[in-house]
Amino acid sequence: MISLMKNNSKYWIVTDLDGTLMDEDYDITPAKKTLKILAELNIPVIPCTSKTASEVRYFRKENALTDPFIVENGAAVYGGYEQNSSEWELILGKSYFELKTILFNISKKVNYHLTPLNDLSKNQIYELTGLSDQGITRALDRCWSVPFLNPPDDIFENVKSICDFYNVHVFKGNRMSHLLSSESHKGKAVNKLKVYLQNNDVKIIALGDSQNDLPLLEYADISIVIPGKNGPNKYLQNGIDNGSFRLANAPHAEGWANSVQDIIKDFKD
Structure with a gap:
């Protein structure tokens, strides 16, 4: 129940x-x-x-x-x-590790380094989010999506255009963009x-x-x-x-x- x-x-x-x-x-x-x-x-x-x-x-x-x-x-x-x-x-979707590999491959295709949140230092994450140390630890406990630094608009559009090939999609939030499975x-x-x-x-x-x-x-x-x-x-x-x-x-x-x-x-x- x-x-x-x-x-x-x-x-x-x-x-x-x-x-x-x-x-x-x-x-x-x-x-x-x-x-x-x-x-x-x-x-x-x-x-x-x-x-x-x-x-x-x-x-x-x-x-x-x-x-x-x-x-x-x-x-x-x-x-x-x-x-x-x-x-x-x-x-609903793919694991973090599958998605991070896909993000790396997309980066190569668009010739722009898409930087995952989890690859930043704690100081960089604090500057971006204002989270406490414990808050940062909770934010990095990713299982099913990969947040990454927002790229310029033209790069973001290029990323979107090739997502179907990998069965993923991207959304742009206020602080970060997010890569996740098309099923999600x-x-x-x-x-x-x-x-x-x-x-x-x-x-x-x-x-x-x-x-x-x-x-x-x-x-x-x-x-x-x-x-x-x-x-x-x-x-x-x-x-x-x-x-x-x-x-x-x-x-x-x-x-x-x-x-x-x-x-x-x-x-x-």
Whole structure:
């Protein structure tokens, strides 16, 4: 029996973390009241992020979240069992080591060194992310994707153009780009979780802020783009313009909270 997840839930909040629920300093303070309301309404909050399982386990513990979680841009899904502390695991794609070899081969083809996050020094990672030593250790615990430094836009387009040959794809986040199997993305991961929990009729309320959230936002029933301080990500603008995505009225946790509160106000008795 799967625990801590309401199999009969009518709605799931499926949310990106960095840049969406968190600001650049990893603060979610403006959303904490909303998270408490969601818990009272028994509406699951499912992180769906580029972060590792180690990072999300820590985040969930810090914020009293207990529902399943999707990691490494949809490459794996984890959740807990009712009677013990062990986890179940759903894997959608290739291993880190397979993907790192592919990234090396792509680098040669585009004649540009694509630098994996795990190849940087701790000082370099700190400068890029602001993470603590323990945070860096959790971030480097990669199993199913390879984050790498964002290349120039023209190089990134060249990388995208040859990904099909290797059965992989790339997404550009705010701090890093990410290479993962073509079988992996956030939308596919949510669908796999729905099937696994036998809750195919659940309505997905998705929130994201960057290109790696596009598969999630396209999959969801209600899709909300969280802008940065300078406005929404350019890769999500088309969905906003054509009415597929809603645009939150503020960046990060404030916009997240406002948007979720607006949707769930009709759920309250």
